Amino acid sequence: MTKSTISELTEIELIEKAKGDKKFFEPLYKKYYEQVFRLVFSRVQDVDLAGDITSEAFGKALSHLDDYKYKGYPLSAWLARIALNSCYDYFRSQKKQRHVSLENYISHDIVFEIEIEENEKELWLTMLPDVLEKLKPAELELIELRFFEGKSFAEIGYILDITEGNAKTRTYRILKRLKRYFKRSTS
Secondary structure (H helix, E strand, C coil): CCHHHHHCCCHHHHHHHHHHCHHHHHHHHHHHHHHHHHHHHHHHCCHHHHHHHHHHHHHHHHHCHHHCCCCCCCHHHHHHHHHHHHHHHHHHHHCCCCCCCCCCCCCHHHHHHHCCCHHHHHHHHHHHHHHHHCCCHHHHHHHHHHHHCCCCHHHHHHHHCCCHHHHHHHHHHHHHHHHHHHHHHHC
């Protein structure tokens, strides 16, 4: 099969072919490497470490490709799940805590969702890093996926292996708690 023929295959066709011949995984790797790397880097904040974890995640994906079943989500969601689990494994093995860096994110979506008064928005954005530090890792993951990475609730559900409704419910409960915390801190 020539390169031009390979490039004409759909993602699903590439995945199915890659299950039998790993060379078909290369275009998928090239397509999603940067996206997965950015996801990992946003969590570990170290370029070399992010590269290592991203490579590990793609290695796991390739070795478990036979387990992949299309469920209406792009391969990137499955790869994100593997990459996040690789990040969790790293933090557990190193007994390290994650710290959230908001430098690369636009935080205005979360401000809109949390319904902060217009005159309080600047204060909220200033307090946001400290507020996020108070979340449990699973809660922080929901907030990051939804508001910083722009994932839909359906995609979040798939990535975290929960239902779409559960992803939505958990997210809005967290937002309510964040708003209450903010109100208590500013009154």
